[in-house]
Amino acid sequence: MTELTQEHATDSKAWSQDFIKGMTEEGESLSEINPESGPLGGSAAKAHSHGGDSHGGGVGVPDSSRAGRLTSYKLADFPAITGREEDWRFTPLKRLRGLDRVGIKGQEINGPAPLVEFSSPDAVSVETVGRDDVRIGSAGIPEDRVAAAAWEHFSEATIVTLPANYEGTIDDITTLTLTGQGDAPAAAHVVIEAKQFATGVVVLDHRGTAVLSENVEVLVGDGANLTVVSIQDWNDDAVHASAQHIKVGRDAKVKHVVINLGGNLLRTTPSARYTSTGGDVEMLGLYFADAGQHLEQRLFVDHSTKHCKSRVTYKGALQGDSAHAVWIGDVLIRAEAEGTDTYELNRNLILTRGARADSVPNLEIETGLIEGAGHASATGRFDDEQLFYLQTRGIEESVARRLVVRGFLNEVIQQIRVPALEERLRESVERELAATPV
Amino acid sequence: MSTLEIKDLHVSITTEQGTKAILKGVSLTIKTGETHAIMGPNGSGKSTLASTIAGHPRYNVDSGTITLDGEDVLAMTVDQRARAGLFLAMQYPVEIPGVTMTNFLRTAKTAIEGEAPKLRTWTKDVKAAMAQLRIEPEFAERNVNEGFSGGEKKRHEILQLELLHPKFAVLDETDSGLDVDALKVVSEGVNRAIDAGGLGTILITHYTRILRYIKPDFVHVFVDGSIAEQGGPELADRLEAEGYDRYQVAETASA
Numbered sequence: 001m002t003e004l005t006q007e008h009a010t011d012s013k014a015w016s017q018d019f020i021k022g023m024t025e026e027g028e029s030l031s032e033i034n035p036e037s038g039p040l041g042g043s044a045a046k047a048h049s050h051g052g053d054s055h056g057g058g059v060g061v062p063d064s065s066r067a068g069r070l071t072s073y074k075l076a077d078f079p080a081i082t083g084r085e086e087d088w089r090f091t092p093l094k095r096l097r098g099l100d101r102v103g104i105k106g107q108e109i110n111g112p113a114p115l116v117e118f119s120s121p122d123a124v125s126v127e128t129v130g131r132d133d134v135r136i137g138s139a140g141i142p143e144d145r146v147a148a149a150a151w152e153h154f155s156e157a158t159i160v161t162l163p164a165n166y167e168g169t170i171d172d173i174t175t176l177t178l179t180g181q182g183d184a185p186a187a188a189h190v191v192i193e194a195k196q197f198a199t200g201v202v203v204l205d206h207r208g209t210a211v212l213s214e215n216v217e218v219l220v221g222d223g224a225n226l227t228v229v230s231i232q233d234w235n236d237d238a239v240h241a242s243a244q245h246i247k248v249g250r251d252a253k254v255k256h257v258v259i260n261l262g263g264n265l266l267r268t269t270p271s272a273r274y275t276s277t278g279g280d281v282e283m284l285g286l287y288f289a290d291a292g293q294h295l296e297q298r299l300f301v302d303h304s305t306k307h308c309k310s311r312v313t314y315k316g317a318l319q320g321d322s323a324h325a326v327w328i329g330d331v332l333i334r335a336e337a338e339g340t341d342t343y344e345l346n347r348n349l350i351l352t353r354g355a356r357a358d359s360v361p362n363l364e365i366e367t368g369l370i371e372g373a374g375h376a377s378a379t380g381r382f383d384d385e386q387l388f389y390l391q392t393r394g395i396e397e398s399v400a401r402r403l404v405v406r407g408f409l410n411e412v413i414q415q416i417r418v419p420a421l422e423e424r425l426r427e428s429v430e431r432e433l434a435a436t437p438v
Numbered sequence: 439m440s441t442l443e444i445k446d447l448h449v450s451i452t453t454e455q456g457t458k459a460i461l462k463g464v465s466l467t468i469k470t471g472e473t474h475a476i477m478g479p480n481g482s483g484k485s486t487l488a489s490t491i492a493g494h495p496r497y498n499v500d501s502g503t504i505t506l507d508g509e510d511v512l513a514m515t516v517d518q519r520a521r522a523g524l525f526l527a528m529q530y531p532v533e534i535p536g537v538t539m540t541n542f543l544r545t546a547k548t549a550i551e552g553e554a555p556k557l558r559t560w561t562k563d564v565k566a567a568m569a570q571l572r573i574e575p576e577f578a579e580r581n582v583n584e585g586f587s588g589g590e591k592k593r594h595e596i597l598q599l600e601l602l603h604p605k606f607a608v609l610d611e612t613d614s615g616l617d618v619d620a621l622k623v624v625s626e627g628v629n630r631a632i633d634a635g636g637l638g639t640i641l642i643t644h645y646t647r648i649l650r651y652i653k654p655d656f657v658h659v660f661v662d663g664s665i666a667e668q669g670g671p672e673l674a675d676r677l678e679a680e681g682y683d684r685y686q687v688a689e690t691a692s693a
Contacts, residue, residue: 388532404537
């Protein structure tokens with residue numbers, strides 16, 4: 001099945017009707033004093049974007065709308081990646097170790113999939129199933145070539161099911177540990193489903209060495225409340241592309257957390273879609289890029305139904321030579337998604353010279369009848385003057401660095417609200433800090 | 439009684455144009471209980487002295503010594519100097535995102551004392567010190583200096599002075615940019631620290647205004663990297679009346 005999502009036609013009438021109430025952008029408030037024809041209103045704001053070099057003048061047509069991106073289960077539908085695509089322009093393709101070239105010049109993706117071990121409460125089922133299981137493909141469709149390659153080639157999938165009305169607590173969590181089996185390109189597939197009114201926490205814990213393309217489907221049934229935490233704490237040589245497709249039911253709530261710590265190249269692409277009204281998506285992310293690491297996070301929240309909410313908070317610290325973090329936050333509010341309430345935030349803290357963070361929030365708004373829409377992005381630097389200041393108060397350099405990073409990342413860690421994980425993440429951050437290059 | 443002794447200090451910085459000498463032989467002895475005002479026109483090296491005492495990496499000490507009760511200060515790292523009892527109130531305090539004032543103050547106190555302060559008394563001390571400096575309680579939860587006004591930053595410098603109890607405090611143009619009300623509040627804080635005893639103060643200022651509120655025992659006039667004149671408080675009065683003109687420096691160019 002191939003599906004090319006329709007590019008949304010421009011309808012400037014929607015804009016002339018109303019203002020976007022409560023839209024804020026880095027302290028800038030749109031209010032009724034901004035006329036539709038002004039620089040903050042009107043069609044110029046419709047294709048609103050920052051930092052994207054593919055975006056033009058912005059009058060009229062929403063150029064390169066996220067809605068227009070190709071989605072397909074078939075690898076053959078995707079052209080070869082050149083690195084010039086908006087979607088790939090930050091990724092060092094050479095370091096993907098072939099994941100981008102599957103099917104080209106004999107490149108295969110048939111290495112052993114990660115070993116899956118699990119611990120779970122009795123009521124939660126964890127199964128290993130074949131490709132033909134009907135539940136596969138219910139939450140999303142690959143949006144890039146690497147994800148499609150995995151979809152076409154995985155041999156077995158792991159399915160986690162929280163039964164209807166299941167009430168898991170924050171101490172009663174399901175953990176899948178996926179241990180990489182070496183550096184031959186491999187494919188993996190995971191489906192996590194919370195049935196109607198189920199509540200619980202599922203953790204994906206990636207470790208070991210792998211060159212892996214993975215699809216994760218997250219299905220959140222009506223009225224369910226699911227937390228999914230995906231931890232990427234691989235060995236230094238690992239390469240991991242993970243497309244995480246989230247489908248949110250009516251009045252359902254999902255908290256999706258991405259923790260990117262270990263690996264040579266991590267590319268995590270979570271996308272959230274709503275099937276009905278009242279859905280609530282909270283996306284949290286924490287990453288810590290060390291020397292030589294490329295950690296890329298690309299998010300997409302597709303508001304296509306009324307009265308849904310999304311909150312995105314990603315924070316990252318970077319240290320060491322050529323440490324690189326990329327955060328792209330695409331939010332699309334379609335014309336029919338009236339009453340949408342969305343806000344996304346990305347903050348980066350650069351601890352040493354030689355590290356680089358790219359942060360690009362993109363907000364496309366096709367209706368003015370929304371509760372609120374905003375974004376904020378900032379990259380700060382822990383510089384010599386800050387260090388000097390803390391040292392003049394008696395604080396040693398290593399403690400000073402920790403103080404700053406802990407404070408910075410704690411904001412995300414606290415919001416995960418799974419005690420066992422919070423503890424582990426604090427330790428992981430300490431470990432990353434201990435590896436500070438001098 | 440402690441003594442901070444600066445002997446024949448020569449300091450330079452490295453710029454794109456090469457090495458530039460800033461301090462050209464400064465000698466100064468300060469004992470706890472004394473307040474020394476260091477005055478001088480812009481570019482005379484006052485702030486360089488402050489930064490050099492604290493150990494800012496930008497400044498190269500070419501010769502001379504700084505000792506604290508005979509201990510070689512120049513051999514200490516920045517944080518060691520602070521733990522030895524030196525404090526610098528900065529002219530331009532730095533913003534530290536992600537670290538709340540509460541967390542920062544407690545960490546600094548722990549570092550300087552070598553052990554964590556007792557929570558109950560510490561919280562009480564911080565609250566009282568904040569109230570005296572007319573700092574709103576909400577500042578405790580804000581990130582260090584982030585979004586603070588110039589006056590708020592200076593009050594927080596003095597807050598730290600009062601809470602950390604150093605042996606010697608260098609106040610680098612703490613008065614600059616303050617309106618009269620803020621200047622009074624800040625000066626009261628410095629006077630409280632002085633009156634508490636055991637503190638030697640080096641008050642660096644361009645103007646004589648702050649000396650109406652904080653009375654120096656000694657006044658040193660810096661001109662072009664060395665001390666041109668020194669004396670008692672009467673020297674400050676004379677500077678107030680005559681300015682720096684008689685040291686034959688072109689003030690207007692840099693003011």
